[in-house]
Amino acid sequence: MEWFEETLHPGLHARLRIDKLLYRGESGHQRLILFENSEFGRVLALNDVIQTTERDEFIYHEMLSHVPLLAHGGAREVLIVGGGDGGMLEEVLKHSGVCRATLVEIDASVIDFSKQYLRAICGDAFEDPRAHVIIADGLAHAQTTPDRYDVIIVDSTDPVGPGEALFSDQFYRACRRCLAPGGILVTQNGVPFVQGDELRQSLTAMKSLFADATCYTACVPAYVGGAMAFGWASDRAALRATPLPVLAGRFAKAGLDTRYYTPAVHQAAFALPGYIADLIE
């Protein structure tokens, strides 16, 4: 029996049994494998790093979409940078107030895979008339688009290879440029226990650009190292402290059926463990 081995962190190997290999190949930008595992369902890995699994994807996707969208309360235009598996797009489109969700993915083949193999994750999101898919570099798009977004979600890979540019000061500046007034930028920022420097660098850049910047956390089973961090930046500081009754009202109105997100979990996610708060101070 073949095993998939993730060696992202020296000294620690996570292994998932490949019960059924569904796809293995290389595209211009990355090495991709898709397989079935009896515990996690279908598992997608890029460059030997697990990106998403059927059984735990809900945590990451709910927390990186519903938190900014419900804190904002009136988002109509949403930009997703990366997110070729479609899971984020599906969550964003659950908000009926969203008129258009623009997904900018560098690698068209990831989207094709997802449509073919990961329907449990993307559903019919790519077929939604409000979905606007652009195959392009996220940095270039943010630097040049004439559109303005209420929420920007950076659903990137780790800061190596093609994902690296999405952790740069230049990229955060470009995001600020195309954010509508009162808009919110959220970013995937890895697991601070093992990738603390990446979080510190991102937050330093965000703090220099936005009136308010912090991070919030979720605990994702397929990632090793404890809580994962999401960057949060906005020029409207009050948004991160949106009162619980307001969140609860918006959540009820949105009619979302969630398995990780609740308004209380939303609020709790901004309470940072000491070791994470220290990193971003």
Next chain:
Amino acid sequence: MEQQDVVYGAWRVQLKIDRVIDRRKGDHHDILIFENRLFGRVLALDGIVQTTERDEFVFHEMIAHVPLFALAAPRDVLIIGGGDGGALRRVLQHPSVARVHIAEIDSGVIACSREHLPAICGKAFDDPRCTIIVADGVDYIAGTKRRFDTILIDATDPVGPGAALVHAAFYRNCRDRLTEGGVLVTQHGVPFAEPDWLARPFARIGDAFAHTRCYLASVPANYGGFLAFTMASDSAGAFDVTMPELRRRHANASVTPRYYTPDIHQAAFALPPYITEIIA
């Protein structure tokens, strides 16, 4: 050479053994302490990783500070298990604590920790307030006449020596040994991976106590999402501490936590629906 920590059949996490520091047979466990470049020194019992130097603060702060700050002035504390001394060290940081009894089944675990894991236990075992009892926690709680303000169950997984620590009779005996308003805390592993380790004990604790709530922490060396704890009491007081009061208690104690904060204390009780479903 690898230390293999099997979480599931189809899902394994291996910590590389960079150097073996000690390997011995304890009274009940095969004890291994090794060096790993990511987690520092690692304690494994019967092949299962229990704690590591670099991440132990998360688990130990959350099993100790949450119940102790939930009470105004806890004096008597019992730890069942906890032979690595990490929970003991945190308990002793609370100035109101006058006595801590630790009932550990395997003296070898304590000896190894004292010798090789000072980063985890510090000098806690030498503290004059600490009494070490080498005994099965089930027998100890059934036989003792003492009463405790807080009982912490810091045990191995509910297989092997840890199996009896999730039985209904054990939880009832714990309740009977608590002072009025006293609090019991236990851990349940990772519910995403082992929902039964939370569901069944939680229900049994609920049968024994008037008030039972689950809370969570993200433990880096525990692959699989949140680790779950239960806090139980016959009085609602421990669950109703206001944020200003938690902050006051925290400021008055000589703790220097790296995970726990009063905000984390409150946030830890916000449960994702996938966990709420397990204990419903």
